[in-house]
Amino acid sequence: MATKDILKHILSGEISATEVLESYLKRIDEADPETNAFIQVLEPTARANAARADCLLEKGETPGLLAGLPVAVKDNICVKGAGCTCGSKMLENWISPYDATTVRRLREQGAVLIGKTNMDEFAMGSSTETSAYGITRNPWDLKRVPGGSSGGSAVAVAAGMAPLALGTDTGGSIRQPAGFTGICGLKPSYGLVSRFGVAAYASSLDAVGPLGQTVWDCALVLEAVAGADRLDPTSSARGRVAYTKKLDGNVRGLRVGFPRELLQGVSAPVKEQFDKALSTMEGMGIIVEEVSIPSVVHAVDAYYVIAAGEASSNLSKFDGVRFGKRAPAEMLDEMYTRSRGEGLGKEVIRRIILGTFVLGAGHKEQYYLRAAQVRTLIKRDFDKVFEDFDLIVSPASPDVAFKIGEKIQDPLTMYLGDLMTIPVNMAGLCALSMPMGFVRSGGLSLPCGLQVIGKPFDEQTVLRVGDSLEQEIGAEIRQEVRAMRRKLSPVRECELVD
Amino acid sequence: MTDRYEMMIGLEVHVELLTKTKMFCRCSSRFGDPPNTNICPACLGLPGSLPLANMEAVRLATRAAIALNCSINLSSRFDRKNYFYPDLPKGYQVTQFYEPLAQSGYIQIDSPLKKIRINRVHIEEDAGKSIHAGDEIITAEYSLVDFNRSGVPLIEIVSEPDMSSPDEARQYLEKLQRVLKFAGVSDVKMEEGSMRVDCNISVKPKGSEVPGTPCEMKNLSSFRAVARALAYEFERQKCVLEQGGTVVRETRHWDEAEQVTKVLRTKETSDDYRYFPDPDLPMLDLNHEFIEEVRKNMPKLPDEIVSYYVDELGLPEYDARVLTADPLLSGFFDKCVSLGAEPKAASNWIMVELLGYMKAEGISYENIPLSPEYLVSMLELIDKGVISGKIAKDILVIMIETGKDPRTIVKERGLEQISDEESLAGIIDEVIAGHPSVVEQIRAGKNKAVGFLVGQVMKRTKGKANPAKVNVILKDKLLS
Numbered sequence: 006m007a008t009k010d011i012l013k014h015i016l017s018g019e020i021s022a023t024e025v026l027e028s029y030l031k032r033i034d035e036a037d038p039e040t041n042a043f044i045q046v047l048e049p050t051a052r053a054n055a056a057r058a059d060c061l062l063e064k065g066e067t068p069g070l071l072a073g074l075p076v077a078v079k080d081n082i083c084v085k086g087a088g089c090t091c092g093s094k095m096l097e098n099w100i101s102p103y104d105a106t107t108v109r110r111l112r113e114q115g116a117v118l119i120g121k122t123n124m125d126e127f128a129m130g131s132s133t134e135t136s137a138y139g140i141t142r143n144p145w146d147l148k149r150v151p152g153g154s155s156g157g158s159a160v161a162v163a164a165g166m167a168p169l170a171l172g173t174d175t176g177g178s179i180r181q182p183a184g185f186t187g188i189c190g191l192k193p194s195y196g197l198v199s200r201f202g203v204a205a206y207a208s209s210l211d212a213v214g215p216l217g218q219t220v221w222d223c224a225l226v227l228e229a230v231a232g233a234d235r236l237d238p239t240s241s242a243r244g245r246v247a248y249t250k251k252l253d254g255n256v257r258g259l260r261v262g263f264p265r266e267l268l269q270g271v272s273a274p275v276k277e278q279f280d281k282a283l284s285t286m287e288g289m290g291i292i293v294e295e296v297s298i299p300s301v302v303h304a305v306d307a308y309y310v311i312a313a314g315e316a317s318s319n320l321s322k323f324d325g326v327r328f329g330k331r332a333p334a335e336m337l338d339e340m341y342t343r344s345r346g347e348g349l350g351k352e353v354i355r356r357i358i359l360g361t362f363v364l365g366a367g368h369k370e371q372y373y374l375r376a377a378q379v380r381t382l383i384k385r386d387f388d389k390v391f392e393d394f395d396l397i398v399s400p401a402s403p404d405v406a407f408k409i410g411e412k413i414q415d416p417l418t419m420y421l422g423d424l425m426t427i428p429v430n431m432a433g434l435c436a437l438s439m440p441m442g443f444v445r446s447g448g449l450s451l452p453c454g455l456q457v458i459g460k461p462f463d464e465q466t467v468l469r470v471g472d473s474l475e476q477e478i479g480a481e482i483r484q485e486v487r488a489m490r491r492k493l494s495p496v497r498e499c500e501l502v503d
Numbered sequence: 504m505t506d507r508y509e510m511m512i513g514l515e516v517h518v519e520l521l522t523k524t525k526m527f528c529r530c531s532s533r534f535g536d537p538p539n540t541n542i543c544p545a546c547l548g549l550p551g552s553l554p555l556a557n558m559e560a561v562r563l564a565t566r567a568a569i570a571l572n573c574s575i576n577l578s579s580r581f582d583r584k585n586y587f588y589p590d591l592p593k594g595y596q597v598t599q600f601y602e603p604l605a606q607s608g609y610i611q612i613d614s615p616l617k618k619i620r621i622n623r624v625h626i627e628e629d630a631g632k633s634i635h636a637g638d639e640i641i642t643a644e645y646s647l648v649d650f651n652r653s654g655v656p657l658i659e660i661v662s663e664p665d666m667s668s669p670d671e672a673r674q675y676l677e678k679l680q681r682v683l684k685f686a687g688v689s690d691v692k693m694e695e696g697s698m699r700v701d702c703n704i705s706v707k708p709k710g711s712e713v714p715g716t717p718c719e720m721k722n723l724s725s726f727r728a729v730a731r732a733l734a735y736e737f738e739r740q741k742c743v744l745e746q747g748g749t750v751v752r753e754t755r756h757w758d759e760a761e762q763v764t765k766v767l768r769t770k771e772t773s774d775d776y777r778y779f780p781d782p783d784l785p786m787l788d789l790n791h792e793f794i795e796e797v798r799k800n801m802p803k804l805p806d807e808i809v810s811y812y813v814d815e816l817g818l819p820e821y822d823a824r825v826l827t828a829d830p831l832l833s834g835f836f837d838k839c840v841s842l843g844a845e846p847k848a849a850s851n852w853i854m855v856e857l858l859g860y861m862k863a864e865g866i867s868y869e870n871i872p873l874s875p876e877y878l879v880s881m882l883e884l885i886d887k888g889v890i891s892g893k894i895a896k897d898i899l900v901i902m903i904e905t906g907k908d909p910r911t912i913v914k915e916r917g918l919e920q921i922s923d924e925e926s927l928a929g930i931i932d933e934v935i936a937g938h939p940s941v942v943e944q945i946r947a948g949k950n951k952a953v954g955f956l957v958g959q960v961m962k963r964t965k966g967k968a969n970p971a972k973v974n975v976i977l978k979d980k981l982l983s
Contacts, residue, residue: 081550082551083550083551089550089551091550096550099550101549101550101551102544102549103544103551105551200553201551201552201553202551202552203551204550204551205550205551205783207782208782208783209782235555236553236555237553238553238554238555238556238783238784238785239553239782239783239784239785314779315779315782317585317777318583318585318594318595318777318779320594321585321587321593321594321595322548322549322550322592322593322594324587324589324594326589326592326648327547327548327549327592328549337589341587361777364585364777364778364779365775365777366775366777369777369779373779
């Protein structure tokens, strides 16, 4: 059942929020052992949230935009009283004493916080293989990765364990897993959604955003969490927008560019799906043209310098002094090195070392400051294209989900997989990832995502076009998703999920 | 000191701002509360916490920068200084490295009259405080951290190496302390750590164009320590140079007990702080209105007050400087003047008697033990001849110790001055009769001896006689 319909049923009283929650909890029992999407299921919290929503409904009050809808939350976003591991052993026993602003807003809008989802450690990864809490598997093929770092949130939605989820996206961590798992995910413009209460990876690039089955789902969650927050000095002063009301199908005459640089290295079958999506858009009256954004080819290099630099500083707080893992040691330096050495995983340490290097005396000009210049260039190039175009599109990733273990030993190849998504973070733009079709091979159907990039704070146009496109191609996708869920594990007593 | 070498001294001074709350969170910044009671996720560096700049701190920092004659940058920025230490919760300190709040100021010192240039004034946050169980860090059984101070707003004032003697450094610090105190931006207490000083000193052959290699000195807990450490360090570096050696660039620690500096770390092993702009904080943009507002609300600064005292009130420069040692003291004096006291008389009584008493009793300016009203009414009593200056000295102490007003004291203790000529004449006659030889000398022209007889009258009246009148009557009686 579509999330929109579940919400309608809850609001009309046909089904209670508690019943909805129990269905999803059951589904988690069925599907999570296979996929490992959740680090922690917040049963008591969720039941209390659902009961509260039901209580308000019974009294005839509206519990908010998300009235009783379960939302899974990536485990780097703080939920008061719950663990927040960030996928790391370092924070195994840390309980957050506060809610992230996004989580507080979800609560205020009547959402049910169903659980904390698995992720690459500290959001550093593109496969959810670097988590200290096990690999999350792609429900379309359990031998494959779901993408990352918000792999747990993507799988929770894809496998029907939660209708909605929150993720974070620093270089593609919402959009790439959404693409790999056949769902929608939105990386909002930098500053639209508060970062307060989100464990920072790279502060100038991090964004919190929604994942859902449909574009409307993403619009709904965005509507609930977006807007100015005085607790986040980098949050924009913009007020709330009713994004779901803006999905009016009015797309005729919009101009969409696809940068040839973002098609480099795209696999033939994905390119085929992308071309199909372009012609569908043309069929909808959208003007589609090839464009060039020369600087994006440097985006990945510059990104790894900036993100690693910021991360090396952001993760210094994990020192074993005040919270988190502390290794016993005689001397202070030994306590630091052992606590961090034992508490942090290989990929995280790799990026900390890289970041420490690029910020170091004698290297900073060559790396960090240079990368900052590249970033300015990328921004300028996008601005130029946006003078003539409303949107920019590309595949969300060069290929479909890869096999577990395939790239984990080869970080550079893994990094290049984010070529399409990284420029968006570098330029502070917004972008939606939505399923555009399937690549079929060896009896498998694997989804691939389309990325729709918009101007800063023009989520409306991005969502409107995504929603319209979904009207055209959504039926096939829904059918495939249903088949996948049934194959994954029998969908018992749970028509909501089906 | 030798003539062949000279020193260049630069000072880096950290000053805590007088805000109610911390620099990047809304915790109280009060000094002396029980450990770890003024803390929150932000100043503990918990995951997900973000900094929120305290505009009151920015205002005070701007005021300090203006008071130090700096130019204010309309756009400045916060940077991270990265290093590991248990009392640094985030693993970095937020400071302003690349684009400070203010630049290019100066402080004028008096002897010799000289402008010491200020390179920059920037805002930063303080770290927590490590407490080691045991005598020193190396042998400590365990260490504790108090995060109350973590995030308290500081400004750092960096001078150019313009000072050429320990005394100039001391003058610079005293002046800086005074200016900041009067500007109301900090209580600048070395003993509570709200003012901290690091020194850089280099030594070179006199007249040489090539600057020497600077050494930095830390752990200077008083101005005296600063001056001594500089003097020591000058001698040390001079010795090195005289023996044909080269001074090594290093950070040294002033050992107060041994009165020597010791190597803390050399440049080779020093930290690379990996400064970069803090991505959690936007540019700090100020507008002209804000700066004008700060300028307009600037309290009067010591130099301005000194010239007012000298030019308008006719005080000697020395008095003016003493009275501007502290805003509370000059405020006390101003109040006396506004209540009608004659400035020089008020100044004398404050400087000699009041400050003398306070110094002897170890009383600080915060606790001036007398109200200006009482002092002024005492001055009036002197003026009107009700009491003598000598008696007044006693009355001042009695006022302080009993809290009673001077009129009551005079009445209760019968301390009125005897100005009545008849009463005085009787006593004077007795004294004249009792000292015939002195009287003879006076009559022979030794006028100075009159003083002796006045003293005798004062003694007999227990100081209550009006000395001026006694003088007149005596002369009248003896010389006419």
